Amino acid sequence: MENKKILLLAGKHTATHIVYHYLQKYFTGIEVILEEKENTKKFLRRRIRKLGLSKVIGQIAFQLCIAKPMALLSQKRVDEILLKNEMDASPIPAPVIHAVQSVNQAKTVALIKKINPGLVIVNGTRIISQKVIEAAGCKMINTHAGITPKYRGVHGMYWALVNRDIENSGVTIHYIDEGIDTGNIIDQARVKPTSQDNFITYPLLQLAAGLPLLKKAIEDYFNNEIQVKESKTESALWYHPTLWNYCYNRIFKKVK
Secondary structure: OOOOOEEEEEEOOHHHHHHHHHHHOOOOOOEEEEEOOOOHHHHHHHHHHHHOHHHHHHHHHHHHHHHHHHHHHOHHHHHHHHHHOOOOOOOOOHHHEEEEOOOOOHHHHHHHHHHOOOEEEEEOOOOOOHHHHHHHOOOEEEEEOOOOOOOEEOOHHHHHHHOOOHHHOEEEEEEOOOOOOOOOEEEEEEOOOOOOOOOOOHHHHHHHHHHHHHHHHHHHHHOOOOOOEOOOOOOOEEOOOOHHHHHHHHHHOOOO
């Protein structure tokens, strides 16, 4: 494959920084299209229409009462995971970044066509529209924090642990299509947490396991050696836990 230019199409997350710095150690000339976080009011209105007011209130309560304090208390463990896996969470250099409001706006389409990538790596964006997928003119690969198709959506490792489904606690490398984490599976790794880990550190463990798989997927893609895998598990879409979900699972299922 002649065109080996890599575009990172991503959201503003620490994981995006880690993915960029990891990949730039092995691949040159990576450019980044970075989207802004979605307007909170628009996001909440859409989420309420989809899930209902009571569930969204519960999710917000979980973030405020559990997730934010837990993030502060988990910083030492986060630092340990970063150090052990040599993951660099420092900001991406400004010269390689193209800022957009949304991954789905016309500006993004124009930038993709201008950059003309041979492969697009996706990380932490909102759902990508069909017009953007088509504009790329090449495949898009995503690192998903869960084993698909059984744990699509968010917090796949947490929900697998809640379900006592350790065999499906892990990370998936897959192609992007128009669905939510429904693209063809390229590779997967199972991840088992330690007693020190919790809701905040699970995604970092998944990312650490997924990065080498992502590197191999990119190499295989450019060498025309990728073979997608089939899965016979059921498909399910998971969302953020509510405060009462989390408390129940913490008390009765011992999942942190």
